[in-house]
Amino acid sequence: xxxxxxxxxxxxxxxxxxxxxxxxxxxxxxxxxxxxxxxxxxxxxxxxxxxxxxxxxxxxxxxxxxxxxxxxxxxxxxxxxxxxxxxxxxxxxxxxxxxxxxxxxxxxxxxxxx
Amino acid sequence: xxxxxxxxxxxxxxxxxxxxxxxxxxxxxxxxxxxxxxxxxxxxxxxxxxxxxxxxxxxxxxxxxxxxxxxxxxxxxxxxxxxxxxxxxxxxxxxxxxxxxxxxxxxxxxxxx
Numbered sequence: 110x111x112x113x114x115x116x117x118x119x120x121x122x123x124x125x126x127x128x129x130x131x132x133x134x135x136x137x138x139x140x141x142x143x144x145x146x147x148x149x150x151x152x153x154x155x156x157x158x159x160x161x162x163x164x165x166x167x168x169x170x171x172x173x174x175x176x177x178x179x180x181x182x183x184x185x186x187x188x189x190x191x192x193x194x195x196x197x198x199x200x201x202x203x204x205x206x207x208x209x210x211x212x213x214x215x216x217x218x219x220x221x222x223x
Numbered sequence: 224x225x226x227x228x229x230x231x232x233x234x235x236x237x238x239x240x241x242x243x244x245x246x247x248x249x250x251x252x253x254x255x256x257x258x259x260x261x262x263x264x265x266x267x268x269x270x271x272x273x274x275x276x277x278x279x280x281x282x283x284x285x286x287x288x289x290x291x292x293x294x295x296x297x298x299x300x301x302x303x304x305x306x307x308x309x310x311x312x313x314x315x316x317x318x319x320x321x322x323x324x325x326x327x328x329x330x331x332x333x334x335x336x
Contacts (some may be wrong), residue, residue: 113266139324152313152326159322199266208319209255209274214266 111135113215115200121221122190130185130218132200140210141183143175144199146217152199158183190222225250225316229327237335242286242301242330246314246331249295257315257324258288267313273297277289309334 113134122128134141142191143155157165158177172194174186197217203210230245248254255274259267274297278290288299297314315324315333 115266123299142323149328152329157282159325165323168315185289194289201267203322205322207274209272210317210322210324211257212267212324214259214268216264 112204113213115198115218117218118216119219119221121223122187123223124192126190127188129187130198130200130216130220132182132183132185134200134202134213134215136202136204136213137214138202138204139180140203141177141180142201142203142212143183143185146197146199146203147195149194153157155185172203176197176220182192187220190220192222195220195222225252225254225318225325225327227314227316227327228230229314230328232328233331233333234265235333236241236304238245238306241252241298241302242304242308242332244299244312244314244332246288246293246297246327247300248314248316250298250316250318252318253319254317255289255321256288257317258286258299259283259313259315260284260295261311261312263294270299271310304332304334304336306334308332 112151140159145153158176178183199217200215202210226249228247249320257272271280281287290317311329314327
């Protein structure tokens with residue numbers, strides 16, 4: 110595997126289900142991100158991890174719970190979601206080079222909440 | 224604080240025509256600027272980036288962008304559109320040492336034969 114991978118690619122869940130999204134980066138980066146991409150809205154940054162420590166949480170509801178066990182893996186645990194949470198969830202990673210963080214994105218997980 | 228404005232949610236061009244996608248930014252620090260492309264059902268792929276070196280930046284697939292500080296702009300251009308360029312394009316801004324990007328709303332490029 111190369112780059113940033115995400116599983117599953119598609120997920121359909123009911124509002125009472127609990128599921129997890131997985132992201133893995135094979136680039137040796139030290140920062141990882143979760144984004145939400147909804148139709149007709151800008152990309153929304155959800156969480157940022159630097160060296161496994163959460164450095165940013167953009168007022169995300171507690172029904173989304175991130176986990177970063179090491180610098181290569183990032184999870185997003187989902188529970189009691191709402192239909193408006195249906196979106197494409199993108200994971201990204203980066204490594205600072207001369208002050209620049211160029212982010213590399215995974216293909217995303219298309220989530221549908223029924 | 225940083226923000227990005229992309230003018231036009233949709234841009235339509237004919238194959239072979241000039242592509243121009245507009246991006247204006249606001250930043251309280253010297254900006255780093257990025258253009259990403261997203262094809263259907265895929266993640267974002269970096270096209271090019273400006274990191275305070277040359278103001279005219281060349282990227283992949285024949286795209287280029289020019290940083291104009293006086294106009295706070297970073298417009299994306301390509302001399303001749305191909306059908307394969309049809310996708311959504313995102314402009315993003317960051318700053319030195321900032322790990323986060325602020326994205327625009329995106330512009331969908333439609334290419335007709």
